Amino acid sequence: MHVKNLTKRYDGKTVVNSVSFAIPKGKVISLIGPNGAGKSTVMGIISRLIARDGGTVDFEGSDIGKWKSRELSKRLAILTQTNNIQMKLTVRELVTFGRFPYSGGRTTAEDQEIIDRAISYMELGAFEDQFIDELSGGQRQRAYIAMVIAQDTEYVLLDEPTNNLDIYHATNMMKIVRRLCDELGKTVILVLHEINYAAFYSDYICAFKDGRIARFGTVKEVMTKENLSQVYGVDFEIMEIAGRPLSIYY
Amino acid sequence: MAVIKKHLTTIVLFALLLVLAVWSLFIGVLDVELSGLLQGDREHLEVFLISRLPRLLAILCTGTGMSVAGLIMQQLCMNKFVSPTTGATISSAQFGILLALLFMPNSTLWGRAIFSFAFAVLGTWIFVWFIQRIQFKDVVMVPLVGIMFGNVIGGITNYLAYKYEMTQALSTWLVGHFSMVLRGRYEIVWLTVPLVALAFLFANHFNIVGMGKDFSQNLGVPYNFVLFLGLTIAAMITASVVVVVGSISYIGLIVPNLVAMFKGDKIRGTLIDTALFGALFVLVCDMVGRMVIFPYEMPIELIVGIIGSVLFVALLLYRLGHGRKAIRLSRKGGDVA
Secondary structure (H helix, E strand, C coil), rough: CEEEEEEEEECCCEEEEEEEEECCCCCCEEEEEECCCCEEEEEEEHHHCCCCHHHEEEEEEEEHHHHCHHCCCCEEEEECCCCCCCCCCHHHHHHHCHHHHHCCCCCCCHHHHHHHHHHHHCHHHCCCCCEHHHCCCHHHHHHHHHHHHHCCCCCCEEECCCCCEEEEEEEHHHHHHHHHHHHCCCCEEEECCHHHHHHCCCCCEEECCCCCEEEEHHHHHCCCHHHHHHHHHHHCEEEEEEEEEEEEEE | HHCCCCCCCHHHHHHHHHHHHHHCCCCCCCCCHHHHHCCHHHHHHHHHHHHHHHHHHHHHHHHHHHHHHHHHHHHHHCCCCCCCCCCCHHHHHHHHHHHHHHHHCCCCCCHEEEEEEEEHHHHHHHHHHHHHHHHHCCCCHHHHHHHHHHHHHHHHHHHHHHCCCHHHHHHHHHHHCCCCHHHHHHHCHHHHHHHHHHHHHHHHHHHHHHHEEEEEEECCHHHHHHHHHHHHHHHHHHHHHHHHHHHCHHHHHHHHHHHHHHHHHHHHHHHHHHHHHHHHHHEEEHHHHHHHCCCCCCCCCHHHHHHHHHHHHHHHHHHHHCCCCCCCCCCCHHCCC
């Protein structure tokens, strides 16, 4: 996926300003940055949820706008924040929606198998007949990830997947993200607020500031004192823990 | 066995509906007896075919249609309190009928129906466009706005009716009743059958759109198209009921909510039960209305209003006490947590 000169304006205010980057395949890429830096908007644009004002998003050889929505949904899955959905669906019914781009309303035996696998991969077997609005935040988030797994896409985009989760569930979510990439070979792009999660669990980091990309590179390249201080406007210290550069800010 | 257990509620509802439906055919001022029908008694047969059977069919279509319309609207608007009554659909349909009466005094039932369809669809679209523009934080605001919008339209309808001395003619459509349902002048209500079938076909689409715009786009479902298709179906079902029997409130609100408490929100799983329960609800209300002051009868709207409001309050109290927790009929393996 190549992004060139992406621009987006809201009411005359430019929130994304000629952003260009290329997404490396089969890696975990985290988009970080302060509030309003444009990272979620970029995520929305590259997943066709938000219309852009300028620039191109090249996905597998043709522009994202030229893709049939249904075809695209077999290649690219996007999960935005889900905690406001108040729908009484069971975990299994939710995961079944992941097969919708393939079979519409009629699931085949093969679909059922894929759904079974997605549910057990997310260790949701015991909850599969429970309603999602009765689950804990962590379980519900896992149910949505199971749906994305059933959707069986090469690219998985997650908008703040650790939002509203406690440390235990958030860390588990990041481990799941890692497994999506390492075990299932997916390209995972996520918007994160926790810099250290990004540093510990991703391969690449794309740091945004004021609608532009401040730094894009491997974790080691981006996670420096100077870069982070410049992006966030506070003082940083970088420490090496478990071979990873983690940050302390104050 | 497993199949029977899984569809137990559906089977029970269907059986109950069947028994009551047959019983209802033999309630009325003129005696109609099964023996008479079987012997080919002309008088019995005529009452049966001209009045009793059409009435039953109209009741079944009304109950099914209104509850399915409510179900669709609640899903698409992501709000449990939206229904043809609280979504301005019924009042728009009535407004359409009034305009037809004003501008085409000689219009047939079909002419009025077309006006009613057009306005019901338009009114519902405007309402939903409005609530989507203004994102309400509080879910109760949505039906309140709908009720206000509906009353504004109702006010205009009443004003015009007064001005052109149409109140008498209009009252038939303001208070729902089945006593005017006779062969040859109720068949429009059959339209609910293909419309409900269409709703069943798109059930999964409606579910997905009910999960939000981002969610549907992720799965490649065209959000706006499905939203407007669903609202159009719901509005047309409502209009075809309003044209024939008049306004019947509450059903579209209460029936889908009650069924969802037991069966969840997956439309494919609840649509048939919702339809059956809606038909049963209206049938019972109608039978009560016919028997309470026999040989006279009370309009269905009155009975539904009384039973419906009690149920609605009970529903609200339950929601307050238990949140959105579902009622489980059978304990399944999933209750470990």
